[in-house]
Amino acid sequence: MALFKELKKTAPYIHGGSPHAEDEPILRVSGISLRYDSGRALDNISFELRDRERLALVGPNGAGKSTLLKIIAGVLEPGAGKVSIRGYEPGGHICIAYVPQRSQIDWSFPATVADTVMMGRIGRIGLFRFPRARDWEVVHQALELVGLQDLARRQIGQLSGGQQQRMFIARALAQEAELVLMDEPLTGLDATSQQDIFTVLDSLRDRGVTLITAMHDLEIAAERFDRVMLLNRRMIGIGRPEEVFTPERLIEAYGGRVRMLPGAAPSLTIDDTCCEECHIHD
Amino acid sequence: MIETLLAPLQYAFMVRGMVAAVLVGVVCAVLGTYVVLRGMAFFGDALAHAILPGVAVGYLVGGGAREPLFWWAAGTAVVSSLGIGAMARSARIKEDTAIGIIFAGMFALGIALISTVQSYTVDLTHFLFGDVLGVRTTDLLLSGGLGVLIILVVIALYKEFMVLSFDPVLARTLRLPTRLLDNLLIVLIALAIVVSLQTVGVALMVAMLVTPATSAYLLTRRLPVMMALAALFASFSGVLGLYLSYYFNIASGAAIVLTATAIFALIWAGTALRRRIAGASAG
Numbered sequence: 001m002a003l004f005k006e007l008k009k010t011a012p013y014i015h016g017g018s019p020h021a022e023d024e025p026i027l028r029v030s031g032i033s034l035r036y037d038s039g040r041a042l043d044n045i046s047f048e049l050r051d052r053e054r055l056a057l058v059g060p061n062g063a064g065k066s067t068l069l070k071i072i073a074g075v076l077e078p079g080a081g082k083v084s085i086r087g088y089e090p091g092g093h094i095c096i097a098y099v100p101q102r103s104q105i106d107w108s109f110p111a112t113v114a115d116t117v118m119m120g121r122i123g124r125i126g127l128f129r130f131p132r133a134r135d136w137e138v139v140h141q142a143l144e145l146v147g148l149q150d151l152a153r154r155q156i157g158q159l160s161g162g163q164q165q166r167m168f169i170a171r172a173l174a175q176e177a178e179l180v181l182m183d184e185p186l187t188g189l190d191a192t193s194q195q196d197i198f199t200v201l202d203s204l205r206d207r208g209v210t211l212i213t214a215m216h217d218l219e220i221a222a223e224r225f226d227r228v229m230l231l232n233r234r235m236i237g238i239g240r241p242e243e244v245f246t247p248e249r250l251i252e253a254y255g256g257r258v259r260m261l262p263g264a265a266p267s268l269t270i271d272d273t274c275c276e277e278c279h280i281h282d
Numbered sequence: 283m284i285e286t287l288l289a290p291l292q293y294a295f296m297v298r299g300m301v302a303a304v305l306v307g308v309v310c311a312v313l314g315t316y317v318v319l320r321g322m323a324f325f326g327d328a329l330a331h332a333i334l335p336g337v338a339v340g341y342l343v344g345g346g347a348r349e350p351l352f353w354w355a356a357g358t359a360v361v362s363s364l365g366i367g368a369m370a371r372s373a374r375i376k377e378d379t380a381i382g383i384i385f386a387g388m389f390a391l392g393i394a395l396i397s398t399v400q401s402y403t404v405d406l407t408h409f410l411f412g413d414v415l416g417v418r419t420t421d422l423l424l425s426g427g428l429g430v431l432i433i434l435v436v437i438a439l440y441k442e443f444m445v446l447s448f449d450p451v452l453a454r455t456l457r458l459p460t461r462l463l464d465n466l467l468i469v470l471i472a473l474a475i476v477v478s479l480q481t482v483g484v485a486l487m488v489a490m491l492v493t494p495a496t497s498a499y500l501l502t503r504r505l506p507v508m509m510a511l512a513a514l515f516a517s518f519s520g521v522l523g524l525y526l527s528y529y530f531n532i533a534s535g536a537a538i539v540l541t542a543t544a545i546f547a548l549i550w551a552g553t554a555l556r557r558r559i560a561g562a563s564a565g
Contacts, residue, residue: 073455074452074455075454091457109447110504111444115444115504115505116448118441119441120452120456123457123458125441154319157503174307
């Protein structure tokens with residue numbers, strides 16, 4: 001029984017979240033650095049995020065986008081610096097949802113769409129307990145909100161890429177997350193599926209959710225997000241897209257892989273392994 | 283037909299053997315679900331082999347009595363499971379390499395210890411390949427108690443183990459005690475191995491963990507159903523295996539594992555055939 005007590009102690013499930021100081025920004029990142037043995041690193045990242053803001057995290061592969069998201073989620077420990085979610089450390093919260101890259105997930109896992117969304121509720125259900133009727137109700141509401149209610153009983157591998165991504169958004173909703181971190185949700189999706197995801201993300205904002213999305217497409221970042229951050233191990237710029245996506249800064253972020261297009265002045269083409277031709281017109 | 287079914291049951295050792303086989307089947311199959319989903323087959327195999335020195339010491343200390351053997355095996359299983367886990371987490375050595383080193387080293391130590399005893403070959407065979415027909419009532423009570431405990435923990439922490447297996451990052455953002463749960467699952471697998479020691483022995487143990495669970499995995503896309511089906515296949519393999527062992531005079535552990543393998547082969551062929559037919563009608 002001692003083991004069970006230990007389990008209870010180390011799992012501080014927080015029902016309804018920690019007491020928040022209302023004037024605190026939802027997210028404050030101060031001086032985050034992290035160095036890996038392999039040489040990849042993040043260097044002195046600092047920024048704040050206000051409620052309902054949408055931030056696009058843009059940078060080449062290996063720039064540290066996923067690492068930064070995982071540090072904010074409290075999954076990775078930074079070597080230096082501090083993350084605070086409304087004044088508290090990420091470890092004290094379950095209101096942060098991290099949506100993994102689709103390639104990180106075993107899609108043949110024996111779980112239905114509803115099972116997977118229910119996983120988001122686990123922090124609120126508590127150890128040794130089973131989901132109650134109220135939890136299933138939340139799951140179904142979340143599925144309805146992302147338009148997957150008819151696919152609730154499907155095995156997760158039977159969904160299309162866009163549907164899989166929306167399922168994870170539903171999981172974040174079921175978790176009642178206030179801050180959602182998405183790791184390249186648009187990669188490999190066609191334009192229609194991307195549009196569906198933005199429709200869902202818009203309704204998330206209406207519900208008070210703040211969003212950080214790592215992505216490759218500069219054009220979509222500029223069109224759809226309040227602010228953008230240009231990242232390549234260090235923060236090259238953060239602010240409104242037209243302030244950040246300047247030729248100088250893009251070259252600084254992407255190195256020699258940026259080619260200026262002749263003609264329309266600040267148009268750029270960026271060669272990146274994930275995104276052969278990203279065009280930006282601002 | 284009924285005669286054929288009933289004949290072996292007039293022997294108390296056959297009945298005890300079947301109870302043991304069903305018990306082991308259920309416990310191993312349920313935990314085996316996680317072994318399969320998390321790709322821990324090699325770990326399970328290694329762990330089964332690594333408990334041999336504990337079994338040997340228990341045997342030497344207890345002079346053949348079952349209780350010390352059981353507890354020494356259980357102790358060794360828990361210690362080596364956590365040891366392999368800790369070594370695998372250190373970034374210097376790859377996990378499968380760490381497992382390989384500990385597995386072979388411990389197994390050799392076990393054989394060395396057992397070889398110091400006179401009746402070496404007979405006893406070694408029992409430890410390696412099981413001796414389900416030698417199961418006594420006290421063995422059943424010990425294994426049964428431990429088996430029930432294992433199943434209760436798996437049920438109590440069902441959703442936590444599921445999240446941990448499907449999406450460890452989610453488990454951490456939900457502030458689950460992931461390290462503790464990982465270790466607990468490893469200890470449960472170790473204890474399941476001890477429970478099944480007498481039924482299939484260390485060399486065939488991995489089959490009880492992965493074969494029925496994989497058969498079930500081919501048939502369902504839901505975790506609870508996969509667990510139930512795996513338990514069903516494993517128990518059936520246990521019972522049918524013992525009948526085959528009785529009538530054809532085959533080693534019992536091998537007969538059980540071969541039955542489980544045959545069930546897997548049938549299901550695998552069936553699903554492959556169905557996919558081909560579905561593919562043909564769609565194309």
